[in-house]
Amino acid sequence: MLFMRYLIPMTQISKSPYKGCRDLFPKLKREQDYLFSKMREVASLYAYEPYDGPMLELVDLYMAKSGEELINEQIYSFKDRGDRFVAIRPEMTPTVARMVAQVHRETPKPIRWYCIPNLMRYERPQKGRLREHWQFNCDIFGGPEVLSEIEILELIKDLLEHFGATNKHFSILINDRAIVNELFSNVLKVDEQTSYKLYKIIDKSKKLPEQKLEVLMDEILSSEQKANLKKYLSLNSFEEVFSFLDIKSPLRDLIEKVQETELLKYLNYDSSIVRGLDYYTGIVFEVFDLHPDNRRAICGGGSYANLLQIFKESPLQGVGFGLGDVTLRDFLITHDLMPDFTQPDDAILVTYQADEFEKRAAQVSRTFRQAGFGVESNLKPIKTSKAFQLAEKKNYSYLILIEGPEIVFKDLVNKKEVRSQTINDEIWEILN
Numbered sequence: 216m217l218f219m220r221y222l223i224p225m226t227q228i229s230k231s232p233y234k235g236c237r238d239l240f241p242k243l244k245r246e247q248d249y250l251f252s253k254m255r256e257v258a259s260l261y262a263y264e265p266y267d268g269p270m271l272e273l274v275d276l277y278m279a280k281s282g283e284e285l286i287n288e289q290i291y292s293f294k295d296r297g298d299r300f301v302a303i304r305p306e307m308t309p310t311v312a313r314m315v316a317q318v319h320r321e322t323p324k325p326i327r328w329y330c331i332p333n334l335m336r337y338e339r340p341q342k343g344r345l346r347e348h349w350q351f352n353c354d355i356f357g358g359p360e361v362l363s364e365i366e367i368l369e370l371i372k373d374l375l376e377h378f379g380a381t382n383k384h385f386s387i388l389i390n391d392r393a394i395v396n397e398l399f400s401n402v403l404k405v406d407e408q409t410s411y412k413l414y415k416i417i418d419k420s421k422k423l424p425e426q427k428l429e430v431l432m433d434e435i436l437s438s439e440q441k442a443n444l445k446k447y448l449s450l451n452s453f454e455e456v457f458s459f460l461d462i463k464s465p466l467r468d469l470i471e472k473v474q475e476t477e478l479l480k481y482l483n484y485d486s487s488i489v490r491g492l493d494y495y496t497g498i499v500f501e502v503f504d505l506h507p508d509n510r511r512a513i514c515g516g517g518s519y520a521n522l523l524q525i526f527k528e529s530p531l532q533g534v535g536f537g538l539g540d541v542t543l544r545d546f547l548i549t550h551d552l553m554p555d556f557t558q559p560d561d562a563i564l565v566t567y568q569a570d571e572f573e574k575r576a577a578q579v580s581r582t583f584r585q586a587g588f589g590v591e592s593n594l595k596p597i598k599t600s601k602a603f604q605l606a607e608k609k610n611y612s613y614l615i616l617i618e619g620p621e622i623v624f625k626d627l628v629n630k631k632e633v634r635s636q637t638i639n640d641e642i643w644e645i646l647n
């Protein structure tokens with residue numbers, strides 16, 4: 216449709232952001248920047264390199280392996296002006312796989328990349344679920360199985376520990392699709408189509424009411440199969456699952472390798488973790504908040520062996536995770552681990568009380584900026600009492616009043632004052 220100004224109805228235009236999206240006002244943005252800075256810090260501790268990709272992709276990219284729920288219910292898609300069917304990225308994994316497919320032949324393995332994209336999913340907004348969120352993604356391609364998974368899990372543990380969290384705050388719930396596949400083919404003996412349906416049932420098994428779950432199982436399983444599936448769903452330790460399905464699996468190797476490490480304290484077996492996205496093939500996990508007021512996943516991931524094949528490339532194992540900024544923020548706030556970002560970092564408000572001091576104020580501002588401090592200049596004369604009100608309203612830690620030959624420096628947090636003709640050592644000491 217062509218844009219015609221006179222056709223726009225004269226209704227009130229809302230000031231609110233689009234449903235399920237946030238306006239990131241400065242305090243919220245400071246909080247988000249804090250999350251991002253820790254993400255970048257920990258990613259570089261593990262030598263993951265930053266990358267980024269486009270916000271739009273062809274829908275086909277997600278059709279191949281992301282799963283029915285994402286395609287049918289969550290994707291934002293439209294036809295562009297050239298009749299291409301495109302989507303706003305709902306996740307980053309297909310994009311990173313597409314990018315790795317272009318360069319993996321000439322890039323030394325393992326390839327370790329990270330990114331913090333914003334993603335859009337058409338969800339019913341609620342606590343921990345929005346339509347737009349930012350998601351920290353780390354993926355390792357072409358590394359050895361099990362050791363790659365351990366590295367990814369340790370990176371997540373280290374990240375959350377960098378925020379001050381411990382195993383009292385979160386748990387890593389883990390499972391292995393190889394084990395679930397064994398259940399399907401050798402215990403339940405179901406075909407591929409039923410297996411696909413069972414994945415969806417298992418994925419939802421903890422969220423659905425018991426009766427609904429029974430109905431779904433009855434639709435596709437005999438009573439014996441159903442009894443075996445229920446037995447599987449009741450398993451809740453590594454010992455139990457390894458004796459129920461006595462096979463060699465990546466999860467068994469992983470648990471052996473992490474004995475006597477800190478990581479083991481965080482790992483718990485959960486038979487319902489299979490992950491809703493179709494591309495996972497091996498170990499799968501979710502990081503779960505243990506606080507009773509915020510029982511939800513803050514991060515999810517796993518290993519996927521076949522994503523590069525959608526580009527007709529040879530298989531290259533990938534392992535990775537996505538950790539959302541909305542869920543991470545809720546997690547930190549719930550556990551009182553979020554620092555207070557009400558105030559901008561150590562910024563200084565410089566004010567002057569009469570036109571004749573304008574130049575002096577500009578010079579003082581320059582000096583502080585050159586020393587690396589953030590300075591807001593008031594840019595017009597202001598009465599002393601108003602300067603205090605302004606500093607309080609804007610949460611400044613430091614206020615400078617230029618009302619004569621002296622500089623009056625106020626440390627508003629520690630209630631200290633320095634009066635001096637110049638910016639003296641006492642002032643620098645307070646600031647440092």
Ligand code: HAM
Nearest residue numbers: 306308344345348513514515516535536537539541542
């Ligand atoms: P996912 O489980 O769909 O996995 O999302 C990962 C995390 O992103 C979730 O645990 C949650 O923290 C956050 N998240 C997802 N959707 C929303 C939403 N609507 N609102 C707020 N937060 C949300 C993936 O996306 C995989 N691509 C992750 C991955 C990377 N696997 C391998 N590499």
